[in-house]
Each structure stands twice: as C-alpha cells, then as structure tokens.
Amino acid sequence: xxxxxxxxxxxELSDLRRHILEMGGxxxxxxxxxxxxxxxxxxxxxxATIRKDHAVNRLDVEIDDLCxxxxxxxxxxxxxxxxxxxxxxxxxxxxxxxxxxxNISERALELADAPSLKPYIDVPRMAEIAAxxxxxxxxxxxxxxxxxxxxxCRSDDEVDNLNExxxxxxxSFMIEDPQTITRAMGVLFISKYLERIAxxxxxxxxxxxxxVKGKSIRHVEELPPTV
Numbered sequence: 060x061x062x063x064x065x066x067x068x069x070x071e072l073s074d075l076r077r078h079i080l081e082m083g084g085x086x087x088x089x090x091x092x093x094x095x096x097x098x099x100x101x102x103x104x105x106x107a108t109i110r111k112d113h114a115v116n117r118l119d120v121e122i123d124d125l126c127x128x129x130x131x132x133x134x135x136x137x138x139x140x141x142x143x144x145x146x147x148x149x150x151x152x153x154x155x156x157x158x159x160x161x162n163i164s165e166r167a168l169e170l171a172d173a174p175s176l177k178p179y180i181d182v183p184r185m186a187e188i189a190a191x192x193x194x195x196x197x198x199x200x201x202x203x204x205x206x207x208x209x210x211x212c213r214s215d216d217e218v219d220n221l222n223e224x225x226x227x228x229x230x231s232f233m234i235e236d237p238q239t240i241t242r243a244m245g246v247l248f249i250s251k252y253l254e255r256i257a258x259x260x261x262x263x264x265x266x267x268x269x270x271v272k273g274k275s276i277r278h279v280e281e282l283p284p285t286v
Contacts, residue, residue: 068133075125075146076201082118082153083197085111087190089160090256094186097167097249098179105164105171115157122150138270145270149200152259156193159252159259166245166252173242176232182246185221185253188214192260199267205286211264212282218257225250 089108096105126147129135135143192211199208229243268286269275276286 071125071129071133072139072142075122075129075143078118078122078125079146079149079153080197080201082115082122082150083193085115085118086153086157086160087193089115089157090163090186090190090193090253093160093163093167094183096164097170098183100167100171102168102171105167108164109161112157112161115154119150119154122146141270141273145200145266148266149197149263152262156256156259159256162252163249166249170242170245173245176229176239176242176246181221181225181228182249182253185218185225185250185257188218188221189253189257189260192218192257193263196260196263196267199264200270203267203271205268205271208264208267209276209282209286212261212276215257215261218254222250222254 089111092104092108092111095101096108126143129143130140133139192214195207196211198204199211226247229247232239233243265275265277272286274286276282
C-alpha cells in the first residue's frame with residue numbers, strides 16, 4: 060500500500076488495517092476456544108466463547124463506520140478504493156466466522172455430558188487448518204500477497220476432504236446404532252461449521268487477489284498457478 064502525503068489519511072488507513080487484524084485475531088481465538096471447549100467438555104469455556112461474540116460484533120460496526128467515513132470524506136480512488144471496499148467485505152466474513160464459532164460452542168454444550176462416539180482427531184485438525192487459512196488470508200490482505208492468498212484458496216480442498224471423511228464415519232455410526240444419531244448429528248454440525256469457516260477464509264483470500272490485481276478468481280473451475 061502506497062504511503063500518502065496526507066498523514067491523517069494514512070493514519071486512518073492504518074487504523075482500518077489494525078481494526079481488521081484485531082477482529083481477525085479475535086475470531087481466530089474463538090475458533091480455538093470453541094474446539095477446545097468441545098474436546099475438553101469445558102462448559103465454562105464454551106459459554107465464554109459465546110459471550111465474546113459481542114466484541115466481534117462491536118468491531119464489525121466500528122470497521123463499517125470507519126470505511127463509510129473514508130469513502131465519504133476521502134473519496135478514494137484506484138487501489139485505496141479497492142482496499143476500503145475489500146475491508147468492508149472482509150468484516151462480513153469475519154463476523155460470520157465468529158457466528159460459526161458460537162455455533163460450535165453451542166453444540167459443545169449439548170455434547171458435554173454425552174459419551175464420545177470416538178476420539179476427536181479430525182475435528183481439531185479441521186479447526187487447525189481453517190484457523191491457519193484465516194490467519195494467512197489476513198496476512199495476505201495486509202501484505203498484499205497474492206501468492207499467499209492463492210495458497211489459502213488451495214487449502215480449502217483439504218478441509219472439504221476432512222469434512223467428507225467425518226461425514227462418512229459418522230454415517231456408519233448412525234446406521235449401526237440409531238441411538239448415536241443425536242450425538243453424531245451434533246458432531247456433523249460442528250464439522251460443517253468448520254467447513255464454512257474455511258469457505259469464509261477463502262472468500263477473504265479471493266478478495267485480496269481482486270484488491271491487488273483487479274482480477275476475480277471466484278467461481279473458476281480450476282485455480283490458476285499464479286495470478
């Protein structure tokens with residue numbers, strides 16, 4: 060991002076970047092806390108994760124307000140305009156990731172007193188990959204790194220494969236013993252929430268590529284080797 064001669068304007072753009080990273084860091088923690096609450100059967104942590112969502116929503120509003128002020132008062136053009144409009148879209152994905160973490164926490168509360176169908180291995184692995192995708196997509200946004208953003212997009216297949224694997228395993232449990240259906244469905248929901256988190260991280264990465272290159276890779280059948 061070019062440095063502006065207007066120091067106040069540059070400070071406002073830097074403040075926008077800082078707010079987005081703060082919001083991203085918070086939702087990344089929410090993902091970790093929610094999955095930890097699930098695996099450790101920690102009701103208190105699940106409830107604390109749910110309560111933390113108000114902080115995510117507050118940042119969402121603050122970032123929207125900052126973007127609107129910049130658009131109205133600075134009348135940005137070219138790269139600055141793409142940066143600010145991308146920031147507006149990113150906060151929507153971040154807020155929805157926070158919602159997914161809340162949903163995971165709610166399912167963790169439901170499963171806390173139920174016997175586990177199997178050790179939690181693939182779910183934490185999905186969460187780890189999804190959180191890494193989120194972190195790297197935001198790094199790509201700040202650094203304007205399209206190569207890193209493209210790597211994030213490629214990682215989505217790994218999460219999708221784990222989601223399908225978990226579905227197949229839990230389906231076999233439900234077929235063999237109908238009494239496991241409620242528990243299995245709870246874990247299936249969690250797997251789907253994590254898959255959606257990865258999708259939102261991918262959305263952010265795709266927006267970074269558009270912001271930097273002015274080129275959309277959404278809805279392409281096959282990702283390009285470079286952009």
